[in-house]
Amino acid sequence: AQSVAQPEDQVNVAEGNPLTVKCTYSVSGNPYLFWYVQYPNRGLQFLLKYITGDNLVKGSYGFEAEFNKSQTSFHLKKPSALVSDSALYFCAVRAAAGTGFQKLVFGTGTRLLVSP
């Protein structure tokens, strides 16, 4: 079964410093990987995805993610954190292929706290 793991419940970083939110995956076949962000009392917002191609994926709001097949990782990164980046981040993997719709399996989430 497809799954993702987010080993950190919370990541703390100072504003202006680089940030990394970790995600590892376990899939059979090609991985379809996603990052979503959730602000308090809001739905999820799509940040970026890896389907195929370049290992460095660029997304919204200055975020990027590095796909590493040998380490089965898909870590989310940003060169310079903002206080407004504080939110809950979910890594997700597409669990069912060839069905016409997208069944996602989410990781447990990592809370990012950026201090001024």
Next chain:
Amino acid sequence: DTEVTQTPKHLVMGMTNKKSLKCEQHMGHRAMYWYKQKAKKPPELMFVYSYEKLSINESVPSRFSPECPNSSLLNLHLHALQPEDSALYLCASSQVMPRDDSLDYEQYFGPGTRLTVT
């Protein structure tokens, strides 16, 4: 318009009540989803509609009844809920994927309905 709207934002209902949650999108998406999210947990998929037909029911209890009356609307009818059903209910939509998996599309989420069952 890349917005998914959900009403109501908050709902408090007793265990004998009947209520409905509504979701609407005007992006032309033909796949629509219902998720349940408990506090500090990831969303869990409940139902998927593709071209207005129910494609996935993740073994959800029958007290939850989805309906997709047209390509823009998705409803979730609630009846005889339990206190443990209290959660944030999220609706999402996406384009339908080609079956050869040559492409993939992200989901657009609504803000959710915060449901409390008393």
